[in-house]
Amino acid sequence: MLGEIGSQTGFHAAKSPCASAQASYPHTMNIVRVESFVRDRFGLVRLTREDGAQGWGQMAHGDPDVCATLLHRYLAPVCLGHTCTGLAELTQLLDACEFGPYKSRGTHLIRALAGIDSAGHDLLATAAGVPVCRLLGGEPMRLPVYASSLKRDTRPADEVDTMLRYCEQHGVSAVKLKVGHRLGRHRSEDAGRTEALIPLAAAAFGDRSLKVDANGSYTAEEAITVGRLLEQNGYDHYEEPCPYWRFDDTRAVTEALEIPVAGGEQDCCDAVLIHQVTAGCVDIIQPDVGYLGGLRRSLAVAAVAAQHDMPCMPHAPNPSLLFPMSMHLSCAMPNRGAYLERNANRPSFDIGMYTGLSPLVDGAVTVDDTPGWGVTIRDDWLSACQHQQSQL
Numbered sequence: 001m002l003g004e005i006g007s008q009t010g011f012h013a014a015k016s017p018c019a020s021a022q023a024s025y026p027h028t029m030n031i032v033r034v035e036s037f038v039r040d041r042f043g044l045v046r047l048t049r050e051d052g053a054q055g056w057g058q059m060a061h062g063d064p065d066v067c068a069t070l071l072h073r074y075l076a077p078v079c080l081g082h083t084c085t086g087l088a089e090l091t092q093l094l095d096a097c098e099f100g101p102y103k104s105r106g107t108h109l110i111r112a113l114a115g116i117d118s119a120g121h122d123l124l125a126t127a128a129g130v131p132v133c134r135l136l137g138g139e140p141m142r143l144p145v146y147a148s149s150l151k152r153d154t155r156p157a158d159e160v161d162t163m164l165r166y167c168e169q170h171g172v173s174a175v176k177l178k179v180g181h182r183l184g185r186h187r188s189e190d191a192g193r194t195e196a197l198i199p200l201a202a203a204a205f206g207d208r209s210l211k212v213d214a215n216g217s218y219t220a221e222e223a224i225t226v227g228r229l230l231e232q233n234g235y236d237h238y239e240e241p242c243p244y245w246r247f248d249d250t251r252a253v254t255e256a257l258e259i260p261v262a263g264g265e266q267d268c269c270d271a272v273l274i275h276q277v278t279a280g281c282v283d284i285i286q287p288d289v290g291y292l293g294g295l296r297r298s299l300a301v302a303a304v305a306a307q308h309d310m311p312c313m314p315h316a317p318n319p320s321l322l323f324p325m326s327m328h329l330s331c332a333m334p335n336r337g338a339y340l341e342r343n344a345n346r347p348s349f350d351i352g353m354y355t356g357l358s359p360l361v362d363g364a365v366t367v368d369d370t371p372g373w374g375v376t377i378r379d380d381w382l383s384a385c386q387h388q389q390s391q392l
């Protein structure tokens, strides 16, 4: 069936120079095929090993066509012929993927790397008959979620009503609302919304955990003013108050306020997130398993955060394979936050990409012992994808 997809949508079998040089590699568990499946804003990756074992992963959300180009140009040639029988070899492979194309090591290459990382973890876990979190030393578990609203164009009363209904319907005990104006732009469109929303939500949500995300809206001075209002109203999470690349501004806000400041989702460089931890820029670190290049780099950031007694709460608003990836990532973190992010704006969380995702019950999703990510990718979703493959 997939051959038909490829023939209809520009399928090509790219045999790289690197691949042919490694074709005589003496092991028998080599990666022999790297595939990408691009549709809308999503880009899945499938790795196939010589023995037929396969794993599914996903590149970061957004620009999947660009990421797929980089995947097949730079990363697939490194993967083909590389053995993949355990975490140590997967680590070697991912190191090689990062170090090889080092002059192109920007955000889209790292977004593509997330596809190799996650497909590699799924391949190993599925072959071993265990969930990915167990492969990483974690345990399957129940994960309480917070209802995350991505909307800024709503009136405060409507936003509170909508989110309260969602929380009551699903038994969710934590909520995150958008405040401010993304990166400080378009201020005139919703003047006064933040100042009205913060106390209104606090009164409506009772003892639920209340969080806000400013997406870099403020100067340090403005952010501290809004932070004081959040503190007065009992909020417990203040995300990205300043533009994410202005570390000193964010640190000034963190140092001035009692409310925990969160950040880190936007960056693709693990050293940047680690700096935010060690320099005290944030109180909660938020790697995005896609933007940061996969589970290995996210866990490395979480480990440094653990050394600083800092919780790690993955950025996870996307209803795709990125969500189960974030679930397993959370299970493997000893310092995971109290809640996992879950997009509350979609009437249905299922975008048709897979089956088998844990339902949201009593405010939580559950990772069980189903091998791999615990979901099955649907052929009918794949059938509308642009498919490319590189193979030995």
Ligand SMILES: [Mg+2]
Residues within 6 Å of the ligand: 213, 215, 239, 240, 265, 315
């Ligand atoms: Mg955010």
